[in-house]
Amino acid sequence: xxxxxxxxxxxxxGGPDIFExxxxxxxxxxxxxxxxxxxxxxxxKKIQEVMSGGFNEDDGYDSEDDGEKLASSAGLGHHxxxxxxxxxxxxAAHEGLHLFFTNRFEEADAxxxxxxxxxxxxxxAYGMVGFIRAIFTFEPDQILEARRRLAVAHQLAKKHxxxxxxxxxxxxxxTFRKSKPLTQEQLSARLNVAETKLIDSVLVCLGENxxxxxQGGLGAKWAWHRYDELVHHVHSSDPKSTGQVTVCASDLGxxxxxxxxxxxxxxxxxxxxxxxxxxxxxKADRDVGLEALNKCNSLxxxxxxxxxxxxxxxxxxxxxxxxxxxxTVPEELPTxxxxxxxxxxxxxxxxxxxxxxxxxxxRLDRLKGxxxxxxxxxxxxIHVNADWSQLKHLCxxxxxxxxxxxxxxxxxxxxxxxxxxxxxxxxxxxxxxxGLCLLRxxxxxxxxxxxxxxxxxxxxxxxxxxxIPIEAYVNxxxxxxxxxxxxxxxxxxxxxxxxxxLYLWNMFQTLSPPEMEAAEAxxxxxxxxxxxxxxxxxxxxxxxxxxNIYSYTGRFVDALAKxxxxxxxxxxQEKWVFPHAKFEIGSLLLMSVANxxxxxxxxxxxxxxxxxxxxxxxxxxxxxxxxxVDSFKQDYNFEIRLKFKMQAALxxxxxxxxxxxxxxxxxxxx
Numbered sequence: 001x002x003x004x005x006x007x008x009x010x011x012x013x014g015g016p017d018i019f020e021x022x023x024x025x026x027x028x029x030x031x032x033x034x035x036x037x038x039x040x041x042x043x044x045k046k047i048q049e050v051m052s053g054g055f056n057e058d059d060g061y062d063s064e065d066d067g068e069k070l071a072s073s074a075g076l077g078h079h080x081x082x083x084x085x086x087x088x089x090x091x092a093a094h095e096g097l098h099l100f101f102t103n104r105f106e107e108a109d110a111x112x113x114x115x116x117x118x119x120x121x122x123x124x125a126y127g128m129v130g131f132i133r134a135i136f137t138f139e140p141d142q143i144l145e146a147r148r149r150l151a152v153a154h155q156l157a158k159k160h161x162x163x164x165x166x167x168x169x170x171x172x173x174x175t176f177r178k179s180k181p182l183t184q185e186q187l188s189a190r191l192n193v194a195e196t197k198l199i200d201s202v203l204v205c206l207g208e209n210x211x212x213x214x215q216g217g218l219g220a221k222w223a224w225h226r227y228d229e230l231v232h233h234v235h236s237s238d239p240k241s242t243g244q245v246t247v248c249a250s251d252l253g254x255x256x257x258x259x260x261x262x263x264x265x266x267x268x269x270x271x272x273x274x275x276x277x278x279x280x281x282x283k284a285d286r287d288v289g290l291e292a293l294n295k296c297n298s299l300x301x302x303x304x305x306x307x308x309x310x311x312x313x314x315x316x317x318x319x320x321x322x323x324x325x326x327x328t329v330p331e332e333l334p335t336x337x338x339x340x341x342x343x344x345x346x347x348x349x350x351x352x353x354x355x356x357x358x359x360x361x362x363r364l365d366r367l368k369g370x371x372x373x374x375x376x377x378x379x380x381x382i383h384v385n386a387d388w389s390q391l392k393h394l395c396x397x398x399x400x401x402x403x404x405x406x407x408x409x410x411x412x413x414x415x416x417x418x419x420x421x422x423x424x425x426x427x428x429x430x431x432x433x434x435g436l437c438l439l440r441x442x443x444x445x446x447x448x449x450x451x452x453x454x455x456x457x458x459x460x461x462x463x464x465x466x467x468i469p470i471e472a473y474v475n476x477x478x479x480x481x482x483x484x485x486x487x488x489x490x491x492x493x494x495x496x497x498x499x500x501x502l503y504l505w506n507m508f509q510t511l512s513p514p515e516m517e518a519a520e521a522x523x524x525x526x527x528x529x530x531x532x533x534x535x536x537x538x539x540x541x542x543x544x545x546x547x548n549i550y551s552y553t554g555r556f557v558d559a560l561a562k563x564x565x566x567x568x569x570x571x572x573q574e575k576w577v578f579p580h581a582k583f584e585i586g587s588l589l590l591m592s593v594a595n596x597x598x599x600x601x602x603x604x605x606x607x608x609x610x611x612x613x614x615x616x617x618x619x620x621x622x623x624x625x626x627x628x629v630d631s632f633k634q635d636y637n638f639e640i641r642l643k644f645k646m647q648a649a650l651x652x653x654x655x656x657x658x659x660x661x662x663x664x665x666x667x668x669x670x
Contacts, residue, residue, distance in 0.1 A: 089121040123153035157192035194226035263289030371510035409441035428458035445486040540569035575636035586625035
């Protein structure tokens with residue numbers, strides 16, 4: 001659904017292109033209040049942040065095009081761009097990235113380090129490699145190292161970019177002298193300046209607080225202006241003799257890559273975050289971002305080289321395979337799967353057995369609901385990766401979930417033990433998962449309780465003064481439900497804790513039919529096993545999980561009934577159940593309005609829920625349920641994650657309702 005046709009021909013003379021459509025400055029009428037509406041003191045503070053934009057160094061310089069760049073995002077369409085193969089440092093940097101994507105990670109680092117201090121291309125590529133490591137692991141030391149590399153590359157690129165000094169800019173202004181056309185080296189260096197700032201801004205946003213989002217957004221705004229200038233320079237070049245502007249594949253692909261990253265990342269922010277940073281004054285376009293990243297890949301296929309093509313593929317896969325669980329609605333998953341499959345087929349031709357793409361293959365298999373294939377992909381990823389320990393940790397994490405879903409408790413426990421020993425991310429969570437697997441594997445509540453008893457002492461880390469959300473969750477579970485005692489683990493709540501985790505991590509969709517039947521039997525039998533009845537907390541969770549299993553097995557009316565029953569309870573501890581049940585109701589009703597193919601997993605949903613009213617009535621009910629999620633004001637576990645999913649579903653429900661109202665109005669006789 002977010003896919004545009006990739007045009008293989010050069011950009012046509014005079015034709016519109018993606019640079020004219022995406023990432024433009026929004027007017028006040030479109031975006032609401034902007035930076036000018038802030039108090040003077042706040043404006044000064046924000047201007048200072050723009051100048052730092054995520055680096056400690058001062059990035060300010062005098063641009064010869066500041067007066068024109070804000071007028072529009074100039075397209076490349078006034079003359080044909082001739083894309084030529086990479087040469088020199090571009091080709092060498094591409095070779096270094098090839099080492100990285102073929103699992104020779106240490107060789108790649110050594111290759112780039114040789115010329116990091118003298119070659120902007122090598123330095124930028126080295127920063128890209130650090131960025132990939134950081135974005136895959138989220139470990140603080142990896143993020144700091146990536147930002148260090150990017151800062152070095154940024155300053156080196158500025159030295160080669162040929163920017164005018166302040167005196168030179170004033171001289172041009174007085175004498176009305178036109179700027180000289182950029183050399184290939186200057187164009188490449190300026191692209192590196194913009195790119196290092198942009199991807200550093202992405203890393204700044206990982207700080208998990210509002211100030212980090214604002215600072216990262218300001219850095220991205222600064223980078224955006226540099227990309228805008230690059231397009232202007234290519235646009236204003238003087239092709240009198242040839243009618244063409246010549247740009248190498250890596251540089252033209254780099255411009256597409258920058259526009260794509262900017263538009264895609266900015267477009268998936270939730271509305272509340274956008275309101276917080278609306279003084280940036282930008283309006284991004286998701287379709288444009290995806291089209292630009294696809295174009296970056298297309299250039300590499302046509303002309304060879306294109307050092308940013310595999311990075312564009314990773315960004316696209318991150319959206320289609322990883323982010324699709326949070327930023328899109330279930331009916332769009334087949335499209336994401338189709339596009340991700342095509343990208344991976346191309347990349348495996350270029351980089352056979354690449355660990356990075358094998359990891360994404362495993363995530364794609366999981367998205368398809370093929371748990372066995374996902375386990376094989378992650379095991380293969382570990383086998384081919386000799387150097388990158390953090391990527392192995394990610395695979396062990398996925399394998400822990402995959403084997404748990406298959407009921408292989410001993411194997412799952414071993415994966416969580418590897419992470420407990422070697423990974424720094426969240427030891428309390430790993431111990432919690434190990435304890436759950438140990439309970440199922442041995443049925444020894446004393447041993448499992450001893451493991452659970454370690455968790456409160458492991459929950460020490462803080463971000464912005466707050467406990468890490470997942471640590472807060474497992475610590476609360478142990479304390480509230482006494483899971484560090486044999487009595488607590490023997491209760492129905494203790495026994496169902498494994499299924500609770502599988503639900504929260506969307507693992508029910510990967511269960512095989514026998515595993516699904518076993519989970520259903522356990523949930524239906526839980527109530528009968530309690531002589532005095534289940535307490536409110538456990539009953540609400542049981543109904544929610546049972547509804548989810550009914551949904552995946554095609555019993556949609558029963559699923560909706562279970563979700564509604566779960567909403568009747570008001571848990572004091574498991575507050576997350578109510579908003580999750582309301583979200584499930586909204587999602588189910590919303591999917592019943594979609595025109596799904598009969599072979600789709602939810603293809604029979606519309607017929608099954610016909611008793612809920614016509615399409616417009618179901619869409620109205622879906623929107624009302626989703627709004628209840630939005631208005632649920634109590635703090636609860638996994639709130640941010642659910643709000644991302646809710647915002648995507650709510651935006652989709654608005655569009656669906658508008659279309660239905662329009663079609664209904666058109667069919668009504670005057």
